[in-house]
Amino acid sequence: MAVMSDPLLSVDGIDTHYGESHILFDLSLSVGEGEIIALVGRNGAGKTTTLRSVMGLTPPTSGTVEIRGEAIDGLDPNQIRKRGISWIPEERRVFGGLTVEENLRLAAHSGDGDQSAGFEEVYDQFPRLDERRDQQAGTMSGGEQQMLAIARALLGPETDLLLLDEPSEGLAPQIVDDVADIVRELNERGVTVLLVEQNAEMALGLADRAYVLETGRIVHESPASELLEDRETMESYLGVK
Structure with a gap:
């Protein structure tokens, strides 16, 4: 603490x-x-x-x-x-029709310039997302979608x-x-x-x-x-x- x-x-x-x-x-x-x-x-x-x-x-x-x-x-x-400051809203709000990787790539390009240098670090931190790179986000469990929402918030400008x-x-x-x-x-x-x-x-x-x-x-x-x-x-x- x-x-x-x-x-x-x-x-x-x-x-x-x-x-x-x-x-x-x-x-x-x-x-x-x-x-x-x-x-x-x-x-x-x-x-x-x-x-x-x-x-x-x-x-x-x-x-x-x-x-x-x-x-x-x-x-x-x-x-x-x-x-x-980064915000993860209630109910996750991932893009259900996009894959895990597409969700993360959108976040990685959301700041000033391409922030994808930390992209693989996110996968290292969230191995379950690495396993599901090509899976549509909307088909994942609630817990996996929450992981994706957190991972997405960590891309773009530093949090x-x-x-x-x-x-x-x-x-x-x-x-x-x-x-x-x-x-x-x-x-x-x-x-x-x-x-x-x-x-x-x-x-x-x-x-x-x-x-x-x-x-x-x-x-x-x-x-x-x-x-x-x-x-x-x-x-x-x-x-x-």
């Missing part, structure tokens, strides 16, 4: 709206270099909106978002991606911070463990992770620190291990007994 260092990502007092609907309220959090941070909460709490706000997909209407002290709120998602949205959704328990191992290995290789997860026990088992979100507000912050042992808070805010 990493020790809290200078923030890589700082979110300070953001409010975010969808049209007339106010979703996030004065939300602040920080992610230190090398940390895994879990953002947990019930469905509809605003977890995905938080990631979308960081990535510039649903820009905050007030407050600031900074990466290494540089304000990025107001930048478009492509500019934010070039600053080392310093990975925003990972519900990676365990719809996966069998054993595959959830495999995905957790991948996230842990990426972190050990130097990738900082902000993890949104409905599966609180999985997320807290991985994370250094945790934030609990309820109706668009941060209501609890602590070391992840402390929250995991705090059954009263787990039940009250997350419905975990």
Whole structure:
């Protein structure tokens, strides 16, 4: 587990709206270099909106978002991606009609110039994808598609911070463990992770620190291990007994 260092990502007092609907309220959090941070909460709490706000997909209407002290709120998602932040959305969203290799080649060419120098490294890291280079992504299992989504995010501009949205959704328990191992290995290789997860026990088992979100507000912050042992808070805010 990493020790809290200078923030890589700082979110300070953001409010975010969808049209007339106010979703996030004065939300602040920080992610230190090398940390895994879990953002947990019930469905509809605003977890995905938080990631979308960081990535510039649903820009905050007030407050600031900074990466290494540089304000990025107001930048478009492509500019934010070039600053080392990569987002893996809920439900993976791989190109099902394309092969594994075609999915990865699209990602490798998505930045400034051809980033395929790291292409074989991705296959070394994900041997199962190497075995399925020529298989259509839509025919793979949910766990394999999640691996592909993670691998795809690591191509293109270098990733310093990975925003990972519900990676365990719809996966069998054993595959959830495999995905957790991948996230842990990426972190050990130097990738900082902000993890949104409905599966609180999985997320807290991985994370250094945790934030609990309820109706668009941060209501609890602590070391992840402390929250995991705090059954009263787990039940009250997350419905975990």
